[in-house]
Amino acid sequence: MRLKRLILxxxxxxxxxxxxxxxxxxxxxxxxxxxxxxxxQELIFTILSGAQGVTLLAPSNDALTELYNSPLANQxxxxxxxxxxxxxxxxxxxxxxxxxxxxxxxxxxxPTLLDIETFSNVSGGQxxxxxxxxxxxxxxxxxxxQAAVQGADYNYAGGTLHIxxxxxxxxxxxxxxxxxxxxxxxxGALRRCKMEDRLNTDTDVTIxxxxxxxxxxxxxxxxxxxxxxxxxxxxxxxxxxxxxxxQQISGGGQALTAEGAMLNFxxxxxxxxxxxxRIVQPNLLIANGVVHVCDGVLNPxxxxxxxxxxxxxxxxxxxxxxxxxxxxPFTSAIPTVTSPATSTVSGVKAEAREAx
Numbered sequence: 001m002r003l004k005r006l007i008l009x010x011x012x013x014x015x016x017x018x019x020x021x022x023x024x025x026x027x028x029x030x031x032x033x034x035x036x037x038x039x040x041q042e043l044i045f046t047i048l049s050g051a052q053g054v055t056l057l058a059p060s061n062d063a064l065t066e067l068y069n070s071p072l073a074n075q076x077x078x079x080x081x082x083x084x085x086x087x088x089x090x091x092x093x094x095x096x097x098x099x100x101x102x103x104x105x106x107x108x109x110x111p112t113l114l115d116i117e118t119f120s121n122v123s124g125g126q127x128x129x130x131x132x133x134x135x136x137x138x139x140x141x142x143x144x145x146q147a148a149v150q151g152a153d154y155n156y157a158g159g160t161l162h163i164x165x166x167x168x169x170x171x172x173x174x175x176x177x178x179x180x181x182x183x184x185x186x187x188g189a190l191r192r193c194k195m196e197d198r199l200n201t202d203t204d205v206t207i208x209x210x211x212x213x214x215x216x217x218x219x220x221x222x223x224x225x226x227x228x229x230x231x232x233x234x235x236x237x238x239x240x241x242x243x244x245x246x247q248q249i250s251g252g253g254q255a256l257t258a259e260g261a262m263l264n265f266x267x268x269x270x271x272x273x274x275x276x277x278r279i280v281q282p283n284l285l286i287a288n289g290v291v292h293v294c295d296g297v298l299n300p301x302x303x304x305x306x307x308x309x310x311x312x313x314x315x316x317x318x319x320x321x322x323x324x325x326x327x328x329p330f331t332s333a334i335p336t337v338t339s340p341a342t343s344t345v346s347g348v349k350a351e352a353r354e355a356x
Contacts, residue, residue, distance in 0.1 A: 122243055122287075144284055148164065170287075177291060193227060205286075211280065233300065238259075249265040
């Protein structure tokens with residue numbers, strides 16, 4: 001386990017050089033609150049200070065002010081496991097300087113030390129995603145929450161530290177993630193086919209989730225689908241046993257689905273496609289894998305469907321399908337709920353319970 005490895009690394013002793021405490025003190029203008037908080041958590045601070053080969057993503061004073069004014073602050077104070085998970089998710093397993101994020105692929109998945117089963121059902125531990133644009137680096141965590149880097153490469157004996165403007169969000173369940181993203185048609189379809197619980201509990205899954213407009217585009221057909229037919233279609237959107245981040249499929253290739261047919265990946269004109277559907281939001285992290293939001297419903301009977309990259313909207317993969325006016329398909333199966341917030345100050349503890 002990564003957290004056990006962290007403890008072992010800490011027990012091995014600290015190499016020469018500036019300590020973590022010294023770096024935090026030197027950057028007190030932006031990290032004084034983190035320094036104070038960690039100092040109050042003696043055991044955790046001792047482990048972090050002694051660890052070797054890690055990268056600490058350090059929330060700024062502004063980030064922690066937002067956290068302290070949220071319900072999550074009380075949850076962290078009352079639940080040592082949640083606190084450990086929260087801090088572990090802010091530590092990368094490896095030393096990654098800012099140049100690593102800037103000079104690599106547009107979307108890079110990075111391993112964290114969060115591998116506590118209650119909060120992470122991903123082999124090898126939970127990830128975050130980094131992106132870079134014009135030299136500016138942003139990290140994406142659960143619910144698509146963003147944390148921009150505002151200071152980088154503060155090196156210390158155990159590794160390096162980057163200051164981030166927001167706290168990271170521990171990825172939540174498939175259910176809460178789809179609700180937060182407004183993907184109610186997909187969730188309603190999964191619920192109708194009784195697939196929701198399985199997808200919340202399976203280890204290592206990749207799900208290609210059509211957005212609501214994609215379901216509306218085949219609205220003339222969905223009412224006539226039997227439960228078996230709909231289940232077949234939905235299983236074609238699930239790759240079991242593998243977590244495929246966008247960096248792993250951007251070069252093309254195929255993946256075997258739960259339905260038994262293959263998905264085909266292409267990058268055309270800088271955009272990523274699965275079969276003929278454009279991936280409009282990649283790398284939406286969940287507790288047990290990753291979701292990629294696409295603009296078309298995939299058809300296992302039309303696996304060779306190819307995209308037209310010049311078209312803003314792709315033709316449906318289902319012959320004869322057309323859009324219907326009115327309610328988005330399958331949303332009647334979704335009760336009226338308040339979507340969870342997308343920031344780290346939402347109900348992380350409740351999400352974690354639902355993720356397993």
